[in-house]
Each structure stands twice: as structure tokens, then as C-alpha cells.
Amino acid sequence: MRRLVKCWRTQRLRAARATGVLLAIAAGAAAGETSQCASNPTRLADQSTLNFRIDNDLFGGLGQDQGYSNGFLVTWVSPNLGDYVDDPCLPASMRRLNRYLEWLNPAGFDEQNMTMGIGQLLFTPTDRTRTDLIRDDRPYAAALLYGWGYNARRGDHLRTSQVRIGMVGPSAKGRQVQDWWHGIIGTDRFQGWENQLRDEPVFQILHERRNRIARHESPSGWGWDAIGHWGGSFGNFATYANAGGEWRFGYRLPDDLGTAPLRPGGENMSPVRVHPAQLWNTHLFVALDARWVLRDITLDGNTFKASHSVDKRPLVADIGYGIAVTRGTWRFAFARYHRTREFNGQREVPTYGTVTIGKRF
Template sequence: MKIPAWLPLALACGTALPAYAADTCPRSALQDHPPAVNFRIDNDLFGGRDQDQGYTNGALLTLVSPNLADYTDDPCLPRLARWVNRHLERLHPGEFEQQNMIFSFGQGLFTPTDHARADLIEDDRPYAAVLLANFGYNARHGDRLRTTQLALGMVGPSAQGKQVQDAVHGLLGDEKFMGWGNQLRDEPVFRLLHERMRRWPSANGTGWGWDAIGHWGGAIGNLDTHANVGGEARFGWKLPDDFGSSPARPAGENTAPTRTGRAQGWSGHLFLTADARWVLRDITLDGNTFRNSHSVDKRPLVADIGYGVAVMRGKWKFALARYHRTREFAGQKELPVFGSFTISRTL
């Protein structure tokens, strides 16, 4: 099994952050709003049988800072992060009650339906692998949140999609996909995303309760360009003071700044989320930007609906979700379905 090039860096970041935060952060910052590490796996096999197609697999490691006084001088951030933030100052929000930062590193794989064909399947989506690093800035004022995220990365063979999928399928004893020779070519990609969210109601109960989070925003870049709107509803025991539990949402799943710490003892809830997007560009469907490559006739309007459960105990949180998506391009035979599993731990 060939180790993805990004894995040592991601593991190094994940192990270095706790020690750095403990040595440099004010004790109150760590006690009230400790940093966290999230690891998420998406896979269409979680969606059911015969679903090994479309967005077939993804893995994402996310590091979440404590609540910060600012993005450029706060000692809770490593020196390298502060240096990067000085160069990305235009992305920072204004003055808010709470703010924090995330850094994530991950990979996504996209494949057509027929795994056995080695030739170019013109009427199905291209083979594509995407490798991304993501810098995110969250700012909260009461029950409103703004999040801005800059993603930088690579699509194509350098993203190691074939190697990762072959290794996973080899471990599981599954058949390999034979058409990776037709994948999109190497291309640097970027995406600048901004979303705004509002949560109702404002009060947090200590027992059973519900809330709803609305969101709207968009993204621009050669990776993808879209506008979107949607919402999430939750019901359960000791709901967290954040902005959503859907692992696939920006600023969702334990990454938004909070006003209170986690609940004592067990807590858990169900969630239902929906999102509608007007898609102007998606490189995994439209193909390479500056070179000829395989592409399909994408549909401009795409919608997702997802549902799941989240359970928390002490420093740990687990979330399991399933997503159903409308068809993304003309001639797509099956409605995309995939699942997501996230494990989170505060430090």
C-alpha cells in the first residue's frame, strides 16, 4: 500500500497541536473552549448496495482552534498559522463575540458506475481525485455565524486517487476500478467559500429540545463555483451550542465557536439537513479548465437531503449521516447516495 503524500503532514499537525496549545494558550481559553480534532470518512458504500460510484470516497482531518482574540497575534495559534493569517487578512471577518479558525486536509474520489471498463466511458462522469488543504475562519455574534474558507489543492494523478482506492479495495477484497487511466489531468485548484448562518431558538436547554439553523452563501473557483441555500433541524437531549451537526456542512460538526462548553454526561440528537445549489462550475463534471479532458453535461440545479445522529460523551463526539442527492448530470442512471462517519475529540 502506497502511503498518500499528505498523510504524514496531517498526522504531524494532529499530534503537534495539542502540545502547542497546552504550552501557549491561556488556561481559561483551553478550559472554556478547548481545541478539537475531527476525522471524517465519506463513502458511497454507506449508502447501500451497488452504490460504488459518483462521489465514492472521501477522508478529511480537521484541526479546530480554541476561541481566539484575533487571527494574527493570538498565542493559541502556532507561529506558522499566524504568519499565514497575516497574508490572508482580507478573508478575516470583523469584530464578533467569538471567533476561531480551522485547518483541514483531505481527499475526495469520483468514479463512474462501471468499474470493469478500462476505456473512456463518455456518457458517465470522469474519473477524478481531489487533494485539498483548507483554511477556515468562523466568527459568531449571538445566534449568527459567518464562515469563510479558502481551499487550495490539486486534481489529477498527483492527488493519488487510484493508489488510495486500489489499496482500500485490496484490503476489503473488492474489485478494482480499471479506468483510472482516463482520469482528469493534473491541475492546481482553489475555491473561496463564504456562508452565513442563523440559529433558532436562542436558548439552550439542559434537557430535551430542538433548534433550526438556516444557511446561505456561495463559492467561486476553478474547483467549483456555486450559490446555495438550505437549513438543518435538530432534536435531542442537551443540544450543543453550535451551528449544525451535518459533517458535510461548512462550520458544521464541532467546528464553530461556542459560548458554552460541552454538556456533562451523555448527550445526543437527531438531525435533518437540506441544501440546494445553483452550480456554475464543478471540475469533477466539467473537466479540466485549461486542457482537453473528459466531461459530461452537468445539471445546474442540485439538491441534497441528509439525516443522521450525533452522540457525545465527555471529550468525544460521534456522528453518522446519510445523504441523498439529485442527479448531477444528464444521463446519470442512479440517484447519488453516500454516508458519512465522523469522530471528534476535544483536547
């Protein structure tokens, strides 16, 4: 018994340390690089943004604990850049990298910025008590991903590209993080992590185009807008094409191109133009996204090794809705998502929520 308690405490400490390291890396980018940016007299903007997002089916409100069960993402969004190679707002390592990725660097736009992020995604079957392989339910899977992206905006048009690299399998530490979280909230642990996907390096390239279709704002500050998007992803982590839209209504709508945080590329926030006199704003949003899925490692299993898999459905759709509030340099958003069934035999329609907290520096 003592050995079990000691092991559990060790796993919880390791998970906490790993999370702390990730937060420190993101905070260092936001604080250290912003000081370099502040010394650049030609910069277009002098504030970067640090976003912290938590996804969990607990926030879905239906008592689910299956499918996309938990995730977090820490993202640093650069100030508006003069360019992607020489601007001191970017870390030196990113400037060097961008010299080799010119084919992803957009040019000729009025506004442009860059994002860096790191996150973890956890996927589990429905029955937490079984230790054997549940062949008619999705595999246990964990992914740890590092990504960087490029945003470019001209008027009501935004294009965003992102590269993700990482690991799927035990090295992503999904079991340890989930056990730690379930210990905090006082729920039973999942017993079948021995059947999770095997270690595999993964990569993903995403590209998305967004276009504001309409916008109306009254003199009182109340207004609405509509934004369409289309894009796709390629890689052994996920390959798909997607399209959809978002409608927003509220007070002092931000002049960006979308709020919904869980949509593909949704963490790639565009430069936000907020008048200094606007101390706060709030709005509701509804987002739709449909995907034609060719590859999803969390359902199809390992690419180069034998592993558990299920018969995925090629067409998947999400509907999300929520509220966002900005007060000074802080931003808060909460959303709930409902997704169509992702594979044949899936018992429940996935429902989960996401909370995002952002701070400008």
C-alpha cells in the same frame, strides 16, 4: 505475477504512509499549539478539537460504488481566539498568513476560531470494469486539498470563510488510495483510472452565513432547534451559490450552529459551549441544501486542458439525516445523504454516508 503483487504492495504502502503523514500534521497542530495556547492567560478557551471524517458510498446502504465514491478529511479547530494575528493558540505560520488575509478575518464578534484541514476526494463512473473512456458517464477524478478557515459568532449568528488549495489529477493519488481501500474490503478495483482528469492546481474560496431561527429546550433537557444558511463558492475547483437549513432534536442540544458534516463549510465547526456537568448529549438532525452550480471541475473537466466532461445540471440538492453523540471530550456523528442527479444521463441517484469522530484536547 510477483511483479504485480510487489507493485500492489508498494502502492498500498505509499498510500498508508501518505495518510500517516497527514494525520501526524493534524495531530501536531492539535497537541503542539495547544500547549502554547495553555500558557496564554487571556485566552477565551483552552481546548482545540481534532476531527477525522470518512465519506463513502458504502455507508449509503444501497450497494453503490460510483459518483462521489470516497473521501476523508482531517481538520483541526482552534480554541476560541482573542484575535487571528497575535493569539498563541495559532501556529506561527498561520499568524503570519493571517496578516496578509485581513479581508477574510472577521472582527467585532463575541467568539472566533480558525480551522486547518487536509483531505482527499475521489469520483468514479458506474462501470468499474471498463478500461476505455466512458463518454456518457462522469470522469474519473481525484482531488487532494489543503484548507484553512475563519469562524466568527455573535449570539445566534455565525459566519465562516474558507480557502482551499490543492491538486486535481494523478498527483492526488486517487487510484492508489482506492486500490488500497478496495483491497482491504475485498472488492474489485476500478479499471479506468488511466482516463482520469489531468493534473491541475485548484483553488476555492467559500463563504457561508448561518442563523439560528428558533430553539426550544424543556427543563428535562430535551429540545429542538432550526438553523438556516446561505453562501457560495468561487474558484476553478467549484463555483456555486447555496442555501438551505437544518433541524435538530435531542437531549442536551449543543449550543453550536449546525451538525451536518457534508454541507459546504460543514467541517468549520463553531465554538461549542458545553457545561462541565453535561457528560454526554445526543441528537438527531435533518439538513437540506440546494446549489446553483456554475463550475464543478469533477464534472466540467480540466479548466485549461482538454479532458473528459459531462453535461452537468445547474441545480443540485442534498438531503442528509443522521445522529450525533458527545461523550466527555469525544464526539461521534453518522449521516446519510441523498443527492439529486448531477448531470444528464446519470443512471442512479447518488447516495452515500459519512462518519465523523472528534476529540477535544
